[in-house]
Amino acid sequence: MNYPKLKLSLLPQTYAICSFPPDCAFPELPGTSSILSITKTAKETTIVCDENTIPGDCQKSENWKCIKVEGSFDLDAIGVIAGISKPLARSKISIFVVSTYDTDYVLINAKDIDKAVSCLSKCGHKFIESIETS
Numbered sequence: 621m622n623y624p625k626l627k628l629s630l631l632p633q634t635y636a637i638c639s640f641p642p643d644c645a646f647p648e649l650p651g652t653s654s655i656l657s658i659t660k661t662a663k664e665t666t667i668v669c670d671e672n673t674i675p676g677d678c679q680k681s682e683n684w685k686c687i688k689v690e691g692s693f694d695l696d697a698i699g700v701i702a703g704i705s706k707p708l709a710r711s712k713i714s715i716f717v718v719s720t721y722d723t724d725y726v727l728i729n730a731k732d733i734d735k736a737v738s739c740l741s742k743c744g745h746k747f748i749e750s751i752e753t754s
Contacts, residue, residue, distance in 0.1 A: 622699075623699040623700075623702055623703030623706070624697075624699055624700060624703055625703075625743075625744040625745055625746070626689050626690070626691075626700070626703060626704070626745045626746070627689075627690040627691060627745075627746050627747075627748050628687050628688065628689060628690060628704075628740060628745050628746065628747050628748070629687070629688050629690055629747065629748055629749065630685065630686070630687055630688075630733070630737065630747065631654060631655070631685070631686040631687075631688055631725075633653070633654055633655075633670050633671070633686070634670070634671045634682075634683060634684065634685060634730060635653075635655065635668055635669065635670060635671055635684040635685070635686055635727055636668070636669060636670075636671045636674050636680050636681065636682045636683075636684065637666065637667075637668050637680065637681045637684060637716055637727065638666065638667045638668070638669065638674055638675065638678040638679070638680045639664050639665070639666055639678060639679040639680070640664065640665040640666075640667070640676075640678050640679075641664065641665070642660070642661065642662055642663055642664050642665060644665060646658075646665070648675060648676070653669040653670035653673050654670065655668060655669070655670075655686060655718065655725055656668070656669050656670075657669075657718045657725075668716075668718055668727065671683070671684075683729060683730045683731070684716065684727040684728065684729055684730065685727070685728055685729075685730050685733040686725050686726070686727050686728075687704075687725070687726045687727075687728065687736070687737075687740070688723065688724075688725050689704075689723045689724045689725070689726070690723070690748060691723065692722040692723060693722070693723060693724075695721070700724060701717060701719075701724055701726075703743070703745070704724075704726055704740065704745070705717075705726075707739050707740060707742075707743045708726075708728070708736055708739060708740070711735060711736070711739045713728060713732045713735060713736050713739065714728070714729065714732070715727065715728055716728075
């Protein structure tokens with residue numbers, strides 16, 4: 621399958637992935653993160669936020685960089701994440717994906733970000749300057 625060639629941007633912030641118990645009261649949420657994702661399941665609550673605004677005491681993984689897929693996609697678009705995840709998996713780069721209604725965000729540990737950008741560029745994806753305002 622041919623995957624779409626995407627316009628990507630590397631966001632300047634560094635992020636944390638935080639885990640809370642499923643029954644926790646939501647901590648006060650930071651308002652300055654360019655990405656703030658909250659996912660609640662029966663087993664846990666996960667919050668992705670700017671590393672400088674980690675909400676309270678939690679299990680966390682810090683030092684993640686974020687690649688944003690620029691542009692909007694229909695919810696039935698096929699191959700967007702596969703076009704990113706497959707080459708990164710072949711390069712042994714782990715990812716954490718956050719999807720929104722309009723687009724996708726791929727978090728990559730900062731130690732692997734240069735290798736990831738190089739890998740995705742070689743696959744035909746184009747990195748552009750971020751249009752995020754922070």
